[in-house]
Amino acid sequence: MALQAAYSLLPSTTASIYKEGRFSASLKETTLTSFSFSNNLRSDKISIKEQRRQNPRFSTGIRAQTVTATPPSNEASPEQKKTQRKGTAVITGASSGLGLATAKALADTGKWHVIMACRNFLKAEKAAKSVGMSKEDYTVMHLDLASLESVKQFVDNYRRTERPLDVLVCNAAVYQPTAKEPSFTAEGFELSVGTNHLGHFLLSRLLLDDLKKSDYPSKRMIIVGSITGNTNTLAGNVPPKANLGDLRGLASGLNGQNSSMIDGGEYDGAKAYKDSKVCNMLTMQELHRRYHEETGVTFASLYPGCIATTGLFREHVPLFRLLFPPFQKYITKGYVSEEEAGKRLAQVVSDPSLGKSGVYWSWNNNSSSFENQLSKEASDAEKAKKLWEVSEKLVGLA
Numbered sequence: 001m002a003l004q005a006a007y008s009l010l011p012s013t014t015a016s017i018y019k020e021g022r023f024s025a026s027l028k029e030t031t032l033t034s035f036s037f038s039n040n041l042r043s044d045k046i047s048i049k050e051q052r053r054q055n056p057r058f059s060t061g062i063r064a065q066t067v068t069a070t071p072p073s074n075e076a077s078p079e080q081k082k083t084q085r086k087g088t089a090v091i092t093g094a095s096s097g098l099g100l101a102t103a104k105a106l107a108d109t110g111k112w113h114v115i116m117a118c119r120n121f122l123k124a125e126k127a128a129k130s131v132g133m134s135k136e137d138y139t140v141m142h143l144d145l146a147s148l149e150s151v152k153q154f155v156d157n158y159r160r161t162e163r164p165l166d167v168l169v170c171n172a173a174v175y176q177p178t179a180k181e182p183s184f185t186a187e188g189f190e191l192s193v194g195t196n197h198l199g200h201f202l203l204s205r206l207l208l209d210d211l212k213k214s215d216y217p218s219k220r221m222i223i224v225g226s227i228t229g230n231t232n233t234l235a236g237n238v239p240p241k242a243n244l245g246d247l248r249g250l251a252s253g254l255n256g257q258n259s260s261m262i263d264g265g266e267y268d269g270a271k272a273y274k275d276s277k278v279c280n281m282l283t284m285q286e287l288h289r290r291y292h293e294e295t296g297v298t299f300a301s302l303y304p305g306c307i308a309t310t311g312l313f314r315e316h317v318p319l320f321r322l323l324f325p326p327f328q329k330y331i332t333k334g335y336v337s338e339e340e341a342g343k344r345l346a347q348v349v350s351d352p353s354l355g356k357s358g359v360y361w362s363w364n365n366n367s368s369s370f371e372n373q374l375s376k377e378a379s380d381a382e383k384a385k386k387l388w389e390v391s392e393k394l395v396g397l398a
Contacts, residue, residue, distance in 0.1 A: 087216050088163050089349055090115040090207070092143060092200070093172025095124035098224065098304065100131065101342025102169065106349060107137035115163075117143035117154060117172075145172055145199030147186040148395055155206045166216035167349050168207050170200040170223040170280070179269035182260040188253065189394070190260040192269070196276035201283055202395040208287075212295045218355055222348050223284045225301040225360060225378075229277030232375040242274035244377065244387070251390050281360060281374055282384040283391075288358035289381070300354070302361040303372070304344040305336030340367070 089106060093099040094116035106112040116138055118124040124140045141157060144150040158165070174195045176183065185194035204221060211219050230236040244250075245263030252258040260267050262275045281301050288299040336344075347369065348354050348361055354369060362372035377383065392398035 086111055086113045087166040087350070088113050088115065089167040089169060090117055090158070090165060091169040091171055092117045092145060092203070094118055095120060095127045097338060098341050098345060099169075099171045100127050101338040102171070102345040102349070103128070103138060103342075104131045104133055105339075105342045105346035107133045109346075109350070110137075112137070112350070113163075114138045115158070116140045119144045119146075143203075144186075145195045145203070146174070146191060148199070148202055149186065151199055151202045152206070155203070158207075159210070164214055164216070165207060165210040166214045166218075167220045167222070168204060168211060169345070169349065170204060170221075171345070172196075172200075173224070173273070173276070175273045176269040177273065179267075182256055182267045182269075182272070184255070184260075188255045190254040190256070190267075190272060192272040193250070193254055193262060193276045193279065196273070197279035197283070198391060198395055200280065201391045202397070204283070204287065205392075205395075205397060208291065208295070208297070211297050218298065218350070218352065219296065220298040220300065220349060220355075221284075221287065222299075222345070223280045223301045224345070225281045225284075225303050226274070226277040227303045229274045229281065230303075230375045230378055232373065236274075236375065240268050240271040240274070242271065242278045242377070244275055244278055244383065247383075247386055247390055250387075250394070253394065278378050279387060279391075281378045282380070282387050284360075285358060285374075285379065285381070286384040286388045289384075292357040298355050298357040300348055300357065300359050300361060302345065302348050304341040305363060336363075344369070 089112055091099050091103055091114060094103045094114065095118040099116075103114040103116055106114055114133075114137060116124045116128065118140060119142070121140055121142055128138050128140070139161075141154060142150070143154040172195070174192050176192060183191040185191055185199075187194070189198055200223065204223070208221070211221060227233050227235045228238070229242045231241055236242065243263055245265070247262060249259035249264040250262045252264070254260050254262070256267075259265065261272060262279070284299050284301040291297060292299055344361075344363055344367075354361060356371070360372050360374050361369055363369050373379075389398070
């Protein structure tokens with residue numbers, strides 16, 4: 001038995017000698033020891049103690065081979081583990097349009113788990129199944145951005161899941177271009193600004209702490225902007241043009257008593273939407289200025305192109321819905337499909353080349369991304385600061 005144990009540890013050259021019956025050969029020719037065995041296998045009768053006395057290198061050689069023969073480790077390093085797990089992205093308004101297309105694009109990579117933060121739970125579930133998303137790639141959670149209490153409840157519920165948060169995409173939007181009278185959120189704010197801006201403002205502020213804790217290689221907060229809020233573009237100059245004024249209407253609460261418009265003017269549903277998009281882009285820049293250097297979070301906004309067939313236009317007049325898609329396809333050439341727009345937003349979520357903070361991303365006709373320029377108002381640092389301070393008061397953070 002002792003001989004068999006020793007044999008199992010011998011180098012391959014010695015083992016071959018044993019198999020061929022030439023065990024009388026001197027083991028000087030091997031790398032293990034300098035002593036030899038005779039044909040009558042006297043060494044099998046020598047005690048281990050005696051072998052150590054006669055040749056101390058015997059035990060040392062075996063011990064060294066035992067130590068060095070360690071199996072390869074399959075354990076990943078901490079840095080590898082960071083990249084091995086799926087990223088988690090919260091997308092608001094992911095039950096249709098751009099949000100759903102982005103959720104699908106991210107899920108298809110196999111590298112992301114998408115939290116579909118939506119007002120209508122069943123609609124979101126059906127939408128995810130309709131585009132072929134695997135259940136393991138998404139979770140639907142209720143969120144109504146027109147209610148600040150719902151926003152707070154969503155944050156509480158999300159934290160209870162103990163999931164990490166790596167990316168927040170503020171995408172959901174309300175657009176009421178033909179409304180003659182304003183509608184209001186649960187807290188009494190004009191619906192478009194209350195949902196698109198104030199709801200997202202509170203959500204982003206509350207989830208910022210969760211983003212800070214992310215160990216993902218790239219943590220990002222993205223707010224979807226719009227060309228219609230940028231008055232340095234042709235589309236941004238189509239009346240009514242976005243204009244926040246001195247924010248007097250917002251400061252008074254957007255409750256209709258003084259005004260339901262940010263600038264204090266008369267209600268206009270199309271302008272209310274455009275104003276909310278200016279607020280989104282100003283908020284992104286203020287987040288960048290206040291938190292990027294401290295937290296390492298990338299803050300960005302984007303205009304993915306004109307999705308002329310999106311449900312965002314469902315409340316527009318029928319003639320507009322009929323003519324707008326071909327106009328964008330054949331005249332302005334600005335049309336993009338929901339699928340293509342979703343891929344572009346997914347790029348801003350995950351592409352390393354789009355990781356720069358404080359950028360407003362756009363795409364040219366060749367679908368190449370570039371850093372676009374915001375209008376004077378949408379890049380006004382003083383107005384961004386004032387908007388931040390007024391918004392904090394309205395959502396109860398100040």
